[in-house]
Amino acid sequence: MGLSILLLLPLCFPGLMLAGLQGQAPAAEESRREGSSLLLRCPYAAQQRQQLKGWGRLTGGQWKVLLETNPPQNSSTNQITMGRVSVRDNSTSRLLTILVTNLQAEDSGSYCCSLRSPLPGSRPLPLKIISLNVFKEVHRWELDTVSVQCKYRAEEDKATPKVWCRRGPSGCQPWLKTEPSWAESSALGGSALGGSALGGRALIQDDPQAGVVTVTMRRLQAQDAGTYWCALHGAWQPARLMELRLYVSKRTKHCRAKESEQLSVQCLYNPSEYSPVSKAWCRAAAGEPCSLLLSTEVEAPGLLRRSQRGRVAIQDDSLQGIVTVSMSSLQAQDSGVYWCALREQDVLLRMAEVVLSVPGGNRGGESSCGKPEDLAQVGSTERVERARGGSKDLKYATLRFGAQPSPQDALYCNLEPSQAHRGPRAEDVQYASIGLQQLPASGKG
Known part of the structure; x- marks a missing residue:
């Protein structure tokens, strides 16, 4: 078996056993998000300075050179760019640098930094091999x-x-x-x-x-x-x-209600898609399916479909896409997690999650969960979206202010948190100045 592998290597990678390439490491996987860039550095030996440097892809079991530098000139730097790919050879530092921008999913595959003799008919040799995985990253709401x-x-x-x-x-x-x-x-x-x-x-x-x-x-x-x-x-x-x-x-709403009073919560949906679907109110428990409390009947005539059972009522405005749920005579034991949900063939699909807290002995007053649009917004805590799986691209943050700053104040945001542990160079620091306008006295933040 070992002999067979050695015999096959020169066929797949011609010249792989030449001096300087015997210690070639196995292909390492590089994962990048679609739309990001790949920067690859490939050092080479002093005796390889005069060879042509390139970027190749494994196609049909053979290396196909996608882009290659011109024969070395007097300058120590030799660079060529075509489309999204740039190949730069610095013969002084003996470093080949590959930059591929705006990566796409179809770019996934096996690639190599390549070397080739300037002689006509010579074949490329892999200097460094990588397996590139370009993944799509998608963020959606329920x-x-x-x-x-x-x-x-x-x-x-x-x-x-x-x-x-x-x-x-x-x-x-x-x-x-x-x-x-x-x-x-x-x-x-x-x-x-x-x-x-x-x-x-x-x-x-x-x-x-x-x-x-x-x-x-x-x-x-x-x-x-x-x-x-x-x-x-x-x-x-x-x-x-x-x-x-x-x-x-998931969309989550936190409600704090009072005993003996009524709670009213509204959940939004797309009426063009979900108007004919039954809407439901259920109570969720950890590790258990959401327990159905009440649902509307899709066969009910009119644009307002309403059902009631005991202290709970649900109404579906199928024209505006608003589900309104009311719970009266609240008790401390009503505290828990509830769902506004779609009900299809006894399957419940969450539209929004409502976390209800009813502390005991807190009587009087009116309880409410706010306006319908509240459930269409991001949750009450700061939400940070970041690229996963080793991506080194910028991170994005949604900022929420507890109190309104002065219009003259400036807010700064370091866009690369990984730099916090070391002294940043001048060219590394990126920041944004956010200007704020004074709201009218009657305005609401």
């Missing part, structure tokens, strides 16, 4: 839809089934698989997504003529967040075509 397209080699892979799988400790677990007829799509028997059946919430479609697989996930829930692969259904394990890192945020 009940939103996400749709992605995955490209593949139309001729070679059109007959291979395609799968949509979710990454976990035991590998990538398939959730959806295309049928042999390619144009059809199906859910794998007994599969589940976020604790509910896949049937109406996820779809996979294969267009073999274009070489494109389209996956759509609808009515998202927070538990749908995770890492997914669009993949070829191989004999041993799925072969990744594209990776999606999905983040799903």
